[in-house]
Amino acid sequence: MRLNPQNTSPSLVGKLIITSSTDPVARGLDYLYGVRCLALDSEMIDVVYDMNNRIPLCAWISEHIDGVNRQLEKYLQACHDCFHPWEQPPIQICAAPIAQGFGIDALCNLQTHPITILIDVGRVVPADWLRLVVHEYAHAHVGFPGHQEQFARSLSHLCLGLGIAPPPRESAIESHLRFYPDCRPTQNPLAFWRGE
Numbered sequence: 001m002r003l004n005p006q007n008t009s010p011s012l013v014g015k016l017i018i019t020s021s022t023d024p025v026a027r028g029l030d031y032l033y034g035v036r037c038l039a040l041d042s043e044m045i046d047v048v049y050d051m052n053n054r055i056p057l058c059a060w061i062s063e064h065i066d067g068v069n070r071q072l073e074k075y076l077q078a079c080h081d082c083f084h085p086w087e088q089p090p091i092q093i094c095a096a097p098i099a100q101g102f103g104i105d106a107l108c109n110l111q112t113h114p115i116t117i118l119i120d121v122g123r124v125v126p127a128d129w130l131r132l133v134v135h136e137y138a139h140a141h142v143g144f145p146g147h148q149e150q151f152a153r154s155l156s157h158l159c160l161g162l163g164i165a166p167p168p169r170e171s172a173i174e175s176h177l178r179f180y181p182d183c184r185p186t187q188n189p190l191a192f193w194r195g196e
Contacts, residue, residue, distance in 0.1 A: 028058025031065055035096040038116040040109050046099040053190060057097065060195040068095045068121055075130045076117070079137040082161035089140050090114035093133065095121045097193045105183065106132045108139035115140045122192030128183040134158045135181065147177035155180065 029048060036042040047057055072093045080088045091114050098104060098120040105123040109116040117136040121129055138155040139145060156166040159181065167180045186192065 024062035025055055025058040028061035028065075029054070031061055032058065032096065035094055035118065038092075038094065038109060038112055039096075039098075039118060040107055040111075041102075044098050044102055044107070044118075045096050046101075047097050047190075047193075053194065056194045057190070060193060064195070065095065069093070072119055072121075072129065072133060075133040076137065078130070078162060079133060079158055082158050083141070087141070089143065091117060091137070091140050093117040093119065095119050097122055097190060100189070105185075106136050108136040108145075110140070110143060110145065120189060122186060122189040124183040124185055130162065131164065131181040131183050134162060134164065147174040152177055 032045055032048050036045040036048070039045055047053060050057075072095055076091060076093045080091075092112075094116070096118050098107070098118065104120075106117065106119045109118070117133065117140065119129065119132050119136070124132060135155065138151055138158055141154045141158075142150045152167065155177065158164075159166040164181050167177060188196075
């Protein structure tokens with residue numbers, strides 16, 4: 001897996017280079033292995049070991065991941081547009097099924113360059129994908145993990161710019177900010193990734 005070297009703008013969105021194989025399962029598996037390299041822990045993308053789901057998931061990913069990632073890139077650009085160009089961190093964004101055991105819907109890996117945002121679009125209804133991107137973008141904008149005051153300011157700024165109610169000041173504490181803005185969960189996160 002590598003990033004597209006031709007895109008070097010401040011609003012960089014990295015592109016996973018997927019094998020040219022005509023086998024959709026091989027292409028999907030290649031994508032998942034590439035995303036594993038971008039996660040905070042490679043075990044966060046554990047479906048590569050799930051023999052019951054690997055084939056349908058990889059086939060679906062091969063056919064549909066470009067469209068899903070294009071939608072996430074639009075949301076990423078909307079977040080960038082809330083800030084001056086010099087305030088926009090270089091970020092790449094990708095969709096991937098995140099292992100249930102980690103208990104998260106998305107993550108921001110500040111250790112990669114560009115910063116990586118991974119979104120498990122199967123965990124929340126599509127209408128709330130922007131909300132996941134906003135939360136993770138606030139982490140990237142601040143440049144460190146946690147949900148302290150700088151995160152709250154960045155998150156509030158994004159919410160106001162994108163027409164989402166900002167977190168109330170009295171509830172701007174870490175335990176509340178960890179899940180803000182609220183997203184509606186799906187019943188079965190892997191169902192989306194199987195195309196159901």
